[in-house]
Amino acid sequence: MLRTALTAAALFVAATPALAHFQLAYTPEVNLSTPGDVPMKFFFWHPMENGHAMDMGMPESLTVTFKGDVTDLTDTLAPITFHAAHNEAQGYEAAIPVKRNGDYIVAFTPAPYYEESEDIYIQQITKTILNKGGIPTGWNEPTGLPTEIVPLNKPTNVIAGSTFSGVLLSDGEPVAGAEIEIEYMAAAPDMETNSPTAPTVGPMPGGAVVAITDANGAFTFGIPRAGFWGFAALGSGPVTEHEGKELSQDAVLWIRAYDMESAATQ
Template identity: 60%
Template sequence: MKLPSLLATGVLALLPALAPLPARAHFQLLFSPETMIEHPGDVAVGLIFWHPFENGQAMNMAKPEQFFAINRGKRIDLEATLTPRRFRGAENAADAWQGSVPVKRAGDYVLVTVPAPYYEETEEIYIQQIAKSFLNRGAFPTDWNKPVGLPAEIVPLDKPYNIPAGATFTGRVLSAGKPVAGAEIEVEYLAAAPDLKAFATTEPTTAPLPGGALVVTSDENGYFTFGVPRAGFWGFAALGVGPQRRFKGKELSQDAVIWIRAWDMK
């Protein structure tokens, strides 16, 4: 697939966006510390609704509506693996979930959670962040660049689990399978990777930049590009792009979230 040039479309990393939804920095985390799996076995995953860049407030998360993985085109239902946990953040503790993925065959494991909508009282809206993250076994790519068919989704154009730090990441924002032009996409860094055994935050490795959330926008074909400045986990949330706009009589922001892993080259 050939992308239009960045200069022609105006897609630039860290370009402030003009969009009707305010930047929030709420991020649905779908986290495993290991993305490249060497041996078969169950891989623990933390499902946490949080402000990970600032190591800030954690929000109570109800049981997800869906939790599954895609491997070689087949869906693996993971809802039965979910266990309620209490996540201890730097500011507060909140309800969260822990699940696991049976990684057996080589290939990609595209992890997906469809959380229950969360009511944000300060904005008087519901937020539903449909999130994807990625595991791989055997360095054998199979599913990473294929749409899952979610109501709100970001499809990566760069392999999302081995991005070199200093390179760029490009994704495409979809709403019910159709590209979204002019989407506001928040960019988040996992500054304090959770300890899944203690189910608690750790010491942050960096602080957010001044000026609020990092934001990029999608072009007329739904593409966006971000220059990844450092190694670690990076999240992208396309705000309000899903087709469902109301829930329980109030506004619903149905967001698409994707997490990628960047590495330093040695």
Template identity: 50%
Template structure:
């Protein structure tokens, strides 16, 4: 199945799900989030990190993740550490509903970058009879020492940041490069999402969204001939980018699979 076919089915699925869950609200995108309260830490910090498959904008509807992630790890100063043993199944409650999610305790002790990466179990989207697997990265930094952020991780589907992804400024731009098995992907469709209903990792809940949805539905970009895309950042907070159906795996359990690359960055106001 081609990438355009996957994108068409994903859009239809989002519309159906939005109508069913949010009634007359516009469609919003499925996103796997890897969330902690802050992406930049000056002192050693211990916190939960929640893994949520949901709609961060709009009604923040939470989907059940199913089984534990196939892979869950952190890269720090070039070393990869498996986090799966520490992951605990939780119920995460948004304003819309409660869904199955996962939480893992993290200690950001030594200075440098921490790239937390999750490869979830494929999620079955019943409305369009296909599976979605979002290979997701989120970037954190302790002590203002850059170490790992500019290096690819060799994932099947990946977005490589071209600027530090944890200290973007509001009003600046973010540029990423879409990679499939390390090779750039031209004309990839990239959905953009904002965490409008910020999670509380202590209680595993979120409140009401603080902003409304963009006019016309999900913000969408296309990568250029060399896999690059650029987005102007309008607001502080967590921004997610999902390149749809760009991974090499296109089938799971006898059905179509959309293997997506997701990256989360954080933007800040200059004070």
């Protein structure tokens, strides 16, 4: 049964203080041609404005799904220090094993983060997709997370200037009338130094960029430029309390967009 827009609106009003926080699950190349261990960084940050980073506690889980088979990589996570523009914060890193051709859905569940200024917890359950060989094998399949965004466009090679669509799920059911916050990774992390590179754009005026899900839980956004784009549904998860305080359990998805190149430059 679809959640009503009224219920969703109540959830997102409660979650509003979490705006601009984005959990990263990042590696610079998501389209792979050779097998190997893909390094991935996990930072909790404000990537659009290259802003403040937040300390992360020990994550709850890291999994990768390939053709329906789930591999638990939680024990491989190692703590690292993220040198953000204005502060330092603890993050994590791991290597994602990629062998056969197809889609690898990486799902990262961080520990709830306590936002002292608002007296709430935030938990951004985050997905990103890697692909080897250009072979599609399930990028549009849900993974059974408490809340997640399921892409309706192949998320590893969206064309800049086109659109991207997704469906928001909570407990496996579409969420209608939900607000989707949209973030551009303006300062991608340097994998060697664990610090942000120079930002390529500044934050948009007027606050967060948002879309609203329709009656079927779907949303669409025009992708104006190449790079990594994040989509976050704040408070969409079924768990609403942690250690006696309000919890905003969010669904986050990262996608990769590219500019089309002329045949002469390919």
